[in-house]
Amino acid sequence: MRFFLWIYVANIMHRVRWLGVNVGRLSLFAILLGYLSLAQPMEPVYSAVVHHYINLLWLCFGLSFIFAFVPSESFILSMLAMYRRDEFMQNSIVSKIARLIKYFIKHDLLGMQYSKSIYRKLVNNKRVKLLCWAMYGYDVYKGFKFILNFVWEIIVLYFGFVCATWLYVYFTHANLYYYGLIHSSMELVWAVVSFLILKILLVPSFSAIRRMIGRIIIAVLKDKFGVNRFEDRINNKLAMYEKEGDAI
DSSP, X not given: OHHHHHHHHHHHHHHHHHHHXXXXXXXXXXXXXHHHHTOSSSOOTTHHHHHHHHHHHHHXXXXXXXXXXXXXXXXXXXXHHHHHHHHHHHHSHHHHHHHHHHHIIIIIISOOOOOOXXXXXXXXXXXXXXXXXXXXXXXXXXXXXXXXXXXXXXHHHHXXXXXXXXXXXXXXXXXXXXXXXXXXXXXXXXXXXHHHHHHHHHSOOHHHHHHHHHHHHHHHHHHHTTHHHHHHHHHHHHHHHHHHXXXX
């Protein structure tokens, strides 16, 4: 009965999590629409009301990150499966009979001393807790990723609007009350573009940097554990044998 109750709770919590993160994503889209509604040559009379709702939507977007910490249904079901598997391996009638046969063979027939089973050596409470926390961290990461994936789309749309507005003002010399924000945003665009140009020309790719760091770590570990000295002795032995073979 408890198992089905946990399934019901997991389903409810999954709905709460899904609703919270999706409301956060939609609030970000509504924020973009609110700012676009203010993009007029003269400041509209309803700007104060729109700014009030925009602030509320920003608060809603920030609160949506809390729902990413709500465990998902897949996480809870994985924990239940792990618990039931551990319960079967320790307390089921099948596991008890298997342990009884093992103890009879080892202790009564072979006279061996008692030792923990391989399962108990590999699975203990500390490792199970670490595994649970790691799975929960990955579950939270998936929640944040689901929210923040939409952020990049909004950023691209915003800077597309900024570039289009900047070009419009540049060619028409129009007077916009919010051009100060456009100008500062374009400075950020130029800074990002300059950084990307320098990165493409001078900085190696992240995969190359990752491989280089990996090789450095391996070299340090080989030197620390004496692998290099062992390899040098092997090379010296090989050179000695090959030298004697060439002499023959």
